[in-house]
Amino acid sequence: MSAPGSVELDRRPILSAGLLLGVGMGGFLDGIVFHQILQLHNMLSAVRPPTSVVNIEINMFWDGLFHAFTWATTALGLAVLWRAGGRADVAWSGRTFVGALAMGWGLFNLVEGVVDHHLLGVHHVVEGPGHLPWDLAFLGSGVVLLILGFVLARSGRRDATPRASA
Amino acid sequence: MRFAAICDAGPRETVRVGTAWILLRRSRCHGMKRLRRIATAAALLAATAAPAGACPVCSRPAGKAVRAGILDGRFAVNLLAAALPFGVCLGVAAAVHFGPVGSGKGRGDS
Known part of the structure; x- marks a missing residue:
């Protein structure tokens, strides 16, 4: 029950928006920095090494699809955040939002690392015989980001400023 | 042509302004010619590379x-x-x- 004169504030929209945007930010960082700028790997570089024009083009297609999914996730996160901004019962907490962003990024690193690097083996962070330490470091970064994000979001659980008065 | 006008104008005006200006003007003239050559080469390369x-x-x-x-x-x-x-x-x-x-x-x- 709420005390008289108080209103129950919902943190879930900020958490889910931050999670989705964090996943998008992590995906874009992976795609832009690792795939394109440093060119350490591509989407299928473990099964189709980019050593010919055809293989480079095939990898470029799958990299593009990866970026398309990243874009869609980011757009969805923006939509959720926009809707949350219009609600008076949502706690507009910076710590909660930034914590959720970090958790989203960490979640992406963890899930993408497990699925693509270890289960399906379509690529590794750094292609080559010594790829395991890099893949494990990628997973580790995901765990660290998840923990940091959780701690930060938890510290903002008592932030109680609704968007209307923020 | 704009490029030609800049290149032609350089040497005639250099006498009145000074040595430093002469060098700048000549450099700009050569730079424009080089830029035009690079642009032409890039256009040719793009036209021939597209059919790959x-x-x-x-x-x-x-x-x-x-x-x-x-x-x-x-x-x-x-x-x-x-x-x-x-x-x-x-x-x-x-x-x-x-x-x-x-x-x-x-x-x-x-």
Whole structure:
């Protein structure tokens, strides 16, 4: 029950928006920095090494699809955040939002690392015989980001400023 | 031509202004010529490179090979590799968004 004169504030929209945007930010960082700028790997570089024009083009297609999914996730996160901004019962907490962003990024690193690097083996962070330490470091970064994000979001659980008065 | 006018104007005006200006003017003149040559070469290169046609929707042999490589027997696995991480993350975000209210609530003054 709420005390008289108080209103129950919902943190879930900020958490889910931050999670989705964090996943998008992590995906874009992976795609832009690792795939394109440093060119350490591509989407299928473990099964189709980019050593010919055809293989480079095939990898470029799958990299593009990866970026398309990243874009869609980011757009969805923006939509959720926009809707949350219009609600008076949502706690507009910076710590909660930034914590959720970090958790989203960490979640992406963890899930993408497990699925693509270890289960399906379509690529590794750094292609080559010594790829395991890099893949494990990628997973580790995901765990660290998840923990940091959780701690930060938890510290903002008592932030109680609704968007209307923020 | 604008390039020609700049290059022609340089030497006639240099006498009145000084040595430093002469050098600058000549350098600019040569730079414009070089720029025009580079632009022409780039245009020719772009015109001749385009028919390489290795894009997935190109009809040339390289394009067909790319298309075949994309739509090969591993297509479903590759699609899973690209989409599954986002699907899982979306599921987690949905669980938070539509999950139990109690865990996600704070309390504030109205």
